[in-house]
Amino acid sequence: MNEVFSLDMKGVSKQFPGTLAVDNVDFQVKAGEVHALLGENGAGKSTLMKMIAGAFSDYTGQICVLGENVELCSPSAAKAKGVGMVYQELSLAMPLTIAENVLAGRLPTKGKIFIDKKAMREQTIECLKRVGLGHLDPFSCIKEISQQEAQLVEIAKTLGNNPNILVMDEPTSSLSREEVKLLFGIIEKLKKQGLAIIYISHHLPELFEIADRVTIMRDGKKIGTYNIDEVTTKSLVEMMVGRPIDDKPIKVKNQVLGEEKLRIENLTRNGFFHDVSFNVRANEVLGIGGLSGAGRSELARGIVGADAIDSGKIYIKGKEVRIKNMSQALEHGVAYLTENRKEEGLALRITIGENILAPLLKKHTKNGIYSAKSGASEVLEVMKELKVYPPDPTVTVGNLSGGNQQKVLLGKWVATKPQILILDEPTRGVDVGAKMVIHDTIRRLASEGNAVILISSDLPELVALSDRVKIMKEGRFIGELIKEDLSEETILLAANGEGDKLSEDIYAS
Amino acid sequence: MQANTENQDVRKREMGKVSSIISKLGVYVLVIALMILGTIISPKFLTTSNFMNIIQAVSLLGIVAAGVSFVTYSGNFVDMSIPCIMAFSGMIAVDTLKYGIVVSILCGLSTGLVIGIINGTVVGKLKANPIIWTLSVAFVGSGFMRWFYSGKQIYPDVNGGAAAEVFISLSRTNVFGTIPLIVIVMIIFMILGQFVMTKTKFGKQVKLVGSSYEVAKMTGINVNGVVSGAFIVTALTASIAGIFLTSLAKTGAFYNGEGYDFNAVTAIVIGGMTLTGGRGDVVGVLGGVLVIGLLSNVMTLIGINTFSQSIVKGIIFIAVVGINARSLRKLGRDDA
Numbered sequence: 001m002n003e004v005f006s007l008d009m010k011g012v013s014k015q016f017p018g019t020l021a022v023d024n025v026d027f028q029v030k031a032g033e034v035h036a037l038l039g040e041n042g043a044g045k046s047t048l049m050k051m052i053a054g055a056f057s058d059y060t061g062q063i064c065v066l067g068e069n070v071e072l073c074s075p076s077a078a079k080a081k082g083v084g085m086v087y088q089e090l091s092l093a094m095p096l097t098i099a100e101n102v103l104a105g106r107l108p109t110k111g112k113i114f115i116d117k118k119a120m121r122e123q124t125i126e127c128l129k130r131v132g133l134g135h136l137d138p139f140s141c142i143k144e145i146s147q148q149e150a151q152l153v154e155i156a157k158t159l160g161n162n163p164n165i166l167v168m169d170e171p172t173s174s175l176s177r178e179e180v181k182l183l184f185g186i187i188e189k190l191k192k193q194g195l196a197i198i199y200i201s202h203h204l205p206e207l208f209e210i211a212d213r214v215t216i217m218r219d220g221k222k223i224g225t226y227n228i229d230e231v232t233t234k235s236l237v238e239m240m241v242g243r244p245i246d247d248k249p250i251k252v253k254n255q256v257l258g259e260e261k262l263r264i265e266n267l268t269r270n271g272f273f274h275d276v277s278f279n280v281r282a283n284e285v286l287g288i289g290g291l292s293g294a295g296r297s298e299l300a301r302g303i304v305g306a307d308a309i310d311s312g313k314i315y316i317k318g319k320e321v322r323i324k325n326m327s328q329a330l331e332h333g334v335a336y337l338t339e340n341r342k343e344e345g346l347a348l349r350i351t352i353g354e355n356i357l358a359p360l361l362k363k364h365t366k367n368g369i370y371s372a373k374s375g376a377s378e379v380l381e382v383m384k385e386l387k388v389y390p391p392d393p394t395v396t397v398g399n400l401s402g403g404n405q406q407k408v409l410l411g412k413w414v415a416t417k418p419q420i421l422i423l424d425e426p427t428r429g430v431d432v433g434a435k436m437v438i439h440d441t442i443r444r445l446a447s448e449g450n451a452v453i454l455i456s457s458d459l460p461e462l463v464a465l466s467d468r469v470k471i472m473k474e475g476r477f478i479g480e481l482i483k484e485d486l487s488e489e490t491i492l493l494a495a496n497g498e499g500d501k502l503s504e505d506i507y508a509s
Numbered sequence: 510m511q512a513n514t515e516n517q518d519v520r521k522r523e524m525g526k527v528s529s530i531i532s533k534l535g536v537y538v539l540v541i542a543l544m545i546l547g548t549i550i551s552p553k554f555l556t557t558s559n560f561m562n563i564i565q566a567v568s569l570l571g572i573v574a575a576g577v578s579f580v581t582y583s584g585n586f587v588d589m590s591i592p593c594i595m596a597f598s599g600m601i602a603v604d605t606l607k608y609g610i611v612v613s614i615l616c617g618l619s620t621g622l623v624i625g626i627i628n629g630t631v632v633g634k635l636k637a638n639p640i641i642w643t644l645s646v647a648f649v650g651s652g653f654m655r656w657f658y659s660g661k662q663i664y665p666d667v668n669g670g671a672a673a674e675v676f677i678s679l680s681r682t683n684v685f686g687t688i689p690l691i692v693i694v695m696i697i698f699m700i701l702g703q704f705v706m707t708k709t710k711f712g713k714q715v716k717l718v719g720s721s722y723e724v725a726k727m728t729g730i731n732v733n734g735v736v737s738g739a740f741i742v743t744a745l746t747a748s749i750a751g752i753f754l755t756s757l758a759k760t761g762a763f764y765n766g767e768g769y770d771f772n773a774v775t776a777i778v779i780g781g782m783t784l785t786g787g788r789g790d791v792v793g794v795l796g797g798v799l800v801i802g803l804l805s806n807v808m809t810l811i812g813i814n815t816f817s818q819s820i821v822k823g824i825i826f827i828a829v830v831g832i833n834a835r836s837l838r839k840l841g842r843d844d845a
Contacts, residue, residue, distance in 0.1 A: 347720035
């Protein structure tokens with residue numbers, strides 16, 4: 001008799017109308033291991049995980065949990081069999097308390113009518129202790145705790161159901177470096193308690209820290225399962241994209257910088273960012289680094305007029321401007337790619353073409369009549385450059401994979417031909433292939449005499465693309481790193497206010 | 510490997526095309542089915558005069574629905590103040606008949622315009638909940654009318670003088686001898702509505718705001734202006750329908766227009782426009798209006814009384830909402 005796996009999927013498939021999202025996959029996870037699941041967006045990872053979570057009633061193949069053949073046809077069935085899911089996006093109810101969230105669906109009662117507050121407190125603290133949050137007040141609201149704590153509460157909630165299998169989908173995407181460390185400590189602890197943990201992440205270096213084994217998927221099929229010491233970042237990426245790649249990101253030679261495109265002087269929005277000054281020139285990519293919550297997105301929103309600023313001046317090409325809203329920003333040639341593509345970036349229910357042309361409605365309107373035709377060539381052009389798949393502008397954006405959605409989002413702003421492009425986490429949660437395409441486009445834009453401001457928590461990205469990096473901490477610029485000093489370590493140290501490479505922040509042009 | 514995925518995706522897209530054609534035709538399938546049903550049931554059904562009856566009966570609803578569809582399209586569900594706008598515009602028009610027919614109609618339309626601007630400003634700029642706000646306007650408006658006119662109805666032939674005759678004949682005029690003016694106006698509004706919704710910048714902006722308010726805002730769309738515009742369009746069409754209705758009833762009364770809000774939503778939803786906005790078009794809404802007209806006609810021919818008819822309408826409304834939600838989910842379009 002073979003080893004009994006915590007989860008053993010044999011020949012599972014899931015058909016969507018017209019596509020086979022998961023194609024005859026075998027997938028085993030042992031108790032007490034962290035098993036990473038890798039693949040590009042659209043490779044079938046999410047579908048496979050939804051299958052485990054009981055989201056589909058019409059999959060084929062066999063699923064065994066702890067050696068027992070089970071049918072995971074509904075979320076409650078999956079929960080009963082010991083499957084716990086922690087999703088990328090928080091699924092906590094913001095206005096409710098921690099206790100109400102953690103104990104949702106199984107609130108302790110007195111006489112089956114009244115809520116037993118005391119038991120509630122005890123049980124919640126019990127759960128919170130497992131994720132190192134024993135100090136939190138179970139009756140404070142989710143709104144009152146930090147993003148990272150909320151993420152951990154989410155895990156605590158899932159652990160409350162005593163799962164045997166814990167699925168974590170991109171749990172670190174919104175966490176800063178230290179917070180990730182903390183989370184990994186907790187994962188290690190859970191592993192020792194005998195949980196089987198399935199870990200999904202696009203962040204490859206993380207996997208080498210935390211995973212024991214890794215399974216790679218591509219186009220709905222399993223490519224292979226390996227022990228983590230059998231693979232390298234390079235071999236993983238090659239298996240994911242299905243072709244050999246150059247492992248060194250192309251470091252473009254220092255461009256000759258052109259005229260000053262944008263200058264910010266003492267920009268302040270009380271409570272969010274203070275006295276921020278910088279300039280960015282043609283052909284330059286200015287990185288802005290810092291921990292999450294440092295005020296980087298707020299700064300970008302302040303520049304484009306999405307939020308009102310309290311004081312400070314903005315100069316575009318040497319002329320002072322006042323930007324009150326996005327429409328005025330666009331008129332000045334400033335485009336802003338927002339960090340959350342699903343809420344502020346793309347209208348998911350309309351087509352690729354409609355999304356790309358959304359900022360260009362005015363341009364394609366003549367005598368009050370709008371003509372999508374006159375923009376068709378522009379749409380195809382950006383779709384071609386960004387290799388959007390499927391290459392059909394009439395496809396609804398919501399049906400695209402995350403990577404392709406992000407390409408469309410960038411395409412939408414590229415199509416406006418901006419002189420100053422502000423990018424806020426342009427590659428969050430996208431796969432390696434999409435990332436390369438997006439990086440190429442950013443480089444092209446900068447090399448054509450535009451200015452790019454890149455806000456990113458992805459350190460390799462910041463290092464590879466930026467000409468210099470401003471470091472933001474608690475709403476202020478605390479310094480600048482020049483190209484020669486750029487590395488993941490220097491940025492990380494600087495973001496925490498340390499490191500000797502950090503120059504005085506005197507903005508010089 | 511790559512080729513394989515491409516094939517799969519092509520299939521997926523073709524399926525999507527077929528489904529989208531079906532979902533586009535959807536309401537007209539229902540129209541045709543009802544026409545076949547009517548033909549089988551009664552020999553009187555398939556006659557020109559019966560068809561004219563059907564269309565005339567829904568023409569006011571059609572005018573209102575063409576306008577309200579902009580509010581729905583913009584993601585603001587529905588304008589509950591429609592009955593109030595219709596009644597108010599009618600009463601003001603009657604009240605001002607003594608200054609001549611042109612002044613009367615202009616005053617009636619201005620009434621709608623003013624309420625539309627108020628709705629647009631409060632919902633668009635101040636971000637009030639559209640249903641609660643327009644419902645409140647309906648209450649306040651109808652209360653105001655009752656107080657101002659002491660709860661009385663007013664009659665054009667009493668107040669109006671010479672202009673009264675013209676006013677009353679508005680809804681009784683035939684163009685080209687056979688086609689009522691109301692029907693012509695409805696057809697013009699449907700064509701105009703479809704054109705504005707699909708071919709103009711304003712229409713595209715409404716669609717974007719309806720698809721995602723935040724995205725539209727961060728894309729540089731004047732979201733306040735667009736939402737205001739949608740409410741003003743709705744109010745204007747409602748006041749035109751209100752003037753016709755008052756002319757038809759020969760009475761200005763605070764209860765004129767009752768039920769037009771729900772009927773318009775029914776037509777819009779049956780016509781394939783989703784209440785969350787950004788999806789559907791005026792051609793579909795026309796189909797929804799026709800379904801309501803045909804349904805009443807067929808049921809009357811069978812001999813079902815008015816009360817039972819509303820039960821049937823309600824059931825069909827529920828069924829359509831259910832089927833729509835289900836098919837959208839199947840198509841993977843439900844917000845994704």
